[in-house]
Amino acid sequence: MTRARMPRPHEVAAARRDPRLLRAMAERQLDEAWRTRGVCQSVDPETFFPAPSEPADAAVALCRTCRVQGPCLAWALDAGDSHGVWGATTPRERRAMQVAWQGAGGPDAAVVDEPGPLVRDRMLTLVPLS
Ligand code: SF4
Incomplete structure (x- = not known):
């Protein structure tokens, strides 16, 4: 397992002002019912897991159309x-x-560079494409 470098203070300060983070704080939900309303439910899950060398633009663009972006x-x-x-x-x-x-x-969750069970769970809960 490799660890990502710690973000610098100016990066954290910018993150605190990021509208996406502010929306997440406002719309956090304790249940996971939001998952069923995600745009990604009808898209190939691989779209949301680009390789580190690949652009994530397609997935980010889809997320921006999603009503459950905050949760x-x-x-x-x-x-x-x-x-x-x-x-x-x-x-x-x-x-x-x-x-x-x-x-x-928020919880003191670790930031790691390897997929964990939560990522695999997401992959399994997405509706397969026909
Ligand atoms: S914000 Fe993106 S990853 Fe999250 S549910 Fe919507 S489409 Fe899926």
Whole structure:
């Protein structure tokens, strides 16, 4: 397992002002019913897990049309999930958001560079394409 570098203070400060993070704070939900309303339910899950060398633009653009962007990002930050695109954010963007989130009272979740069971769970819960 490799660890991502810690975000710099100016990156965390910018993350605290990011409208996506503010929306996540406002729309955080304790249940996961939002998952069924995600745009990604009808898209190939691989779209949301581009390789580190690939652009994430397609997934981020889809997320921006999604009504549950806030709860989705909140979930990813609660889970400390650093893989894939969640709530229109890339893993790199979420590293700074993670620090801001924890400072705002979120759980002390670890930021790791390997997929965990939560990522696999997401892959399994998505509706397969026909
Ligand atoms: S914000 Fe993106 S990843 Fe989250 S549910 Fe919507 S489409 Fe899926």
